[in-house]
Amino acid sequence: MIEQLSLFDTYPHGSPEEIIVPDGHLQLYRSIFSDAQVSSYYNQLKKEIRWQQDSITLFGKSQPLPRLTAWYGDPERSYTYSGIAMEPTPWTPLLQTIKAKAETLAKVTFNSVLLNFYRTGEDGVSWHADDEPELKKGHPIASVSFGATRRFLLKHKTDSTIDKVELMLTSGSVLLMLDTTQEYWLHQIPKTKKFVNPRINLTFRFIK
Numbered sequence: 329m330i331e332q333l334s335l336f337d338t339y340p341h342g343s344p345e346e347i348i349v350p351d352g353h354l355q356l357y358r359s360i361f362s363d364a365q366v367s368s369y370y371n372q373l374k375k376e377i378r379w380q381q382d383s384i385t386l387f388g389k390s391q392p393l394p395r396l397t398a399w400y401g402d403p404e405r406s407y408t409y410s411g412i413a414m415e416p417t418p419w420t421p422l423l424q425t426i427k428a429k430a431e432t433l434a435k436v437t438f439n440s441v442l443l444n445f446y447r448t449g450e451d452g453v454s455w456h457a458d459d460e461p462e463l464k465k466g467h468p469i470a471s472v473s474f475g476a477t478r479r480f481l482l483k484h485k486t487d488s489t490i491d492k493v494e495l496m497l498t499s500g501s502v503l504l505m506l507d508t509t510q511e512y513w514l515h516q517i518p519k520t521k522k523f524v525n526p527r528i529n530l531t532f533r534f535i536k
């Protein structure tokens with residue numbers, strides 16, 4: 329019998345691109361989802377996720393974040409992100425499907441996801457590490473992207489002689505940040521003056 333790939337199956341993933349750097353380790357799977365899944369997932373996430381415009385207070389001044397965000401996860405996991413306390417919204421079936429794929433690749437479980445919606449090139453996220461105390465240290469973080477390709481940059485926290493790393497995160501890619509990467513490296517999605525379509529990113533995490 330010939331089996332057809334349904335919208336919820338994924339393509340065989342093969343082996344990832346290994347990015348091995350001093351004090352860090354990443355793996356990039358370039359096309360984990362089919363074209364049909366990528367566009368269906370993007371549209372569904374854009375529509376069904378409860379996107380919020382959050383603000384951060386810098387030097388006493390409130391500023392909107394240059395992106396929309398949302399936080400989903402197992403109940404009773406709260407998380408503070410850039411000074412914003414967030415209560416997770418319960419998983420949707422689609423988020424559970426994507427989570428299952430991330431878990432297969434990372435060989436661990438995740439109990440929460442932070443979603444970012446980059447509306448234009450004016451949206452981005454500045455240098456940071458996902459090293460908040462609530463997160464289990466050394467647990468992989470899986471970053472799943474849909475929509476426009478954006479540049480993802482990494483730099484070592486303390487040793488400026490170590491080369492920066494630049495990855496292009498394409499639609500349907502899954503980037504695993506492993507081992508001591510959050511402890512020793514910062515990452516960012518730089519803003520760009522070039523025209524770019526919107527992009528949705530999901531970072532699956534494990535809260536203690």
Ligand SMILES: O=C(O)CCC(=O)C(=O)O
Pocket residue numbers: 442444453458471480497515517529531
């Ligand atoms: O959009 C991305 O690829 C990265 C997002 C990110 O670093 C974060 O949410 O912590």
Ligand SMILES: [Fe+2]
Pocket residue numbers: 456457458515531
């Ligand atoms: Fe991050």
